[in-house]
Amino acid sequence: MAFSSAFSTSYCTFQSSIVCAQKPNSQSLLKTSLFPRQNGKKLVPQTPRYKGFSPKKGAGEMKASIKWEKGYKKVEVFSKEHLAVSLAYDVAQLSNKFASERGAFTVVLSGGSLVKYLKKLVEPPYIDSIDWSKWHVFWVDERLVPKDNLDSNYKLAYDGFLSKVPIPPVNIYAIDDALPVDGAADVYETTIKRLMKINVIDTSNRGFPKLDLMLLGMGPDGHVASLFSGHPVLKEDQKWVTFIRDSPKPPPERITFTFPIINSSSNIAMVVTGEGKANAVYTALENDKKTDKLPVELILPEGELKWYLDVGAASKLFKE
Numbered sequence: 001m002a003f004s005s006a007f008s009t010s011y012c013t014f015q016s017s018i019v020c021a022q023k024p025n026s027q028s029l030l031k032t033s034l035f036p037r038q039n040g041k042k043l044v045p046q047t048p049r050y051k052g053f054s055p056k057k058g059a060g061e062m063k064a065s066i067k068w069e070k071g072y073k074k075v076e077v078f079s080k081e082h083l084a085v086s087l088a089y090d091v092a093q094l095s096n097k098f099a100s101e102r103g104a105f106t107v108v109l110s111g112g113s114l115v116k117y118l119k120k121l122v123e124p125p126y127i128d129s130i131d132w133s134k135w136h137v138f139w140v141d142e143r144l145v146p147k148d149n150l151d152s153n154y155k156l157a158y159d160g161f162l163s164k165v166p167i168p169p170v171n172i173y174a175i176d177d178a179l180p181v182d183g184a185a186d187v188y189e190t191t192i193k194r195l196m197k198i199n200v201i202d203t204s205n206r207g208f209p210k211l212d213l214m215l216l217g218m219g220p221d222g223h224v225a226s227l228f229s230g231h232p233v234l235k236e237d238q239k240w241v242t243f244i245r246d247s248p249k250p251p252p253e254r255i256t257f258t259f260p261i262i263n264s265s266s267n268i269a270m271v272v273t274g275e276g277k278a279n280a281v282y283t284a285l286e287n288d289k290k291t292d293k294l295p296v297e298l299i300l301p302e303g304e305l306k307w308y309l310d311v312g313a314a315s316k317l318f319k320e
């Protein structure tokens with residue numbers, strides 16, 4: 001519910017307010033700002049094929065985004081710049097909500113391109129208005145490399161985000177990269193259990209850790225965290241944090257959250273950009289019938305799930 005309260009009060013939301021204020025012609029904006037010509041093709045959003053799919057309304061109300069809902073999934077399509085603005089707005093809303101309700105805001109990061117879409121959070125107004133002292137930061141997956149290695153998700157997040165905001169260092173939970181990968185996973189799970197006992201991490205009705213917000217990316221093959229198609233860890237239902245030694249995406253040794261902990265989250269933001277992911281996005285959002293599911297399709301959270309797509313990633317959702 002948190003995303004909806006942060007987000008759905010009006011179609012003319014913060015991220016689109018400049019565009020909305022001008023009351024532009026919807027069709028021209030649709031073509032020029034959100035769906036520019038790409039590789040000679042013109043993408044035209046069509047009447048939704050989903051039940052309950054409710055994209056932006058008519059002329060004069062045009063936004064810098066298209067959004068709809070499909071069941072518990074919320075989807076919004078932006079230009080890359082608007083995606084970062086909208087994500088910052090939603091994250092700030094959730095930060096305020098959980099910091100005031102629980103006295104803590106537990107945020108889970110992934111690696112990859114996600115971190116660059118956090119860039120608006122380190123600028124005004126958010127850099128000054130968010131209570132960073134309440135943030136507790138975790139990783140949904142991490143590569144077993146030293147923290148100064150270019151492959152480290154910690155380093156990626158530190159360089160691009162964490163070094164720019166005043167989160168207490170003690171609230172940043174990196175893995176112990178000196179341990180073997182199985183030990184690093186065990187210690188990470190133990191840390192989560194300890195933080196549940198002192199209510200830094202909330203506990204779900206089923207006794208699972210309930211992180212306030214997971215910010216996830218997705219690979220072109222539909223993997224999330226280090227949960228890859230066909231890997232036995234997709235079925236892990238005991239451990240909250242586990243490990244793999246054979247990641248198809250290098251480096252091979254990684255720790256990863258499992259689906260039980262991912263799906264216990266209060267909020268999940270899937271941040272997916274680029275045409276290379278359009279097929280997986282289409283499969284995840286459009287193709288309900290198939291039985292052989294991509295890892296991303298196994299995300300069925302108890303809380304809210306919202307997709308933040310750019311035009312490239314959403315390109316297969318709209319017919320030419």
Ligand SMILES: O=C(O)[C@H](O)[C@@H](O)[C@H](O)[C@H](O)COP(=O)(O)O
Pocket residue numbers: 110111112113114141142143153216217218219220223224225226249
């Ligand atoms: O450590 C990792 O490899 C990630 O956590 C991984 O799950 C990532 O989020 C996706 O591969 C998307 O990465 P991109 O956004 O860079 O494509």
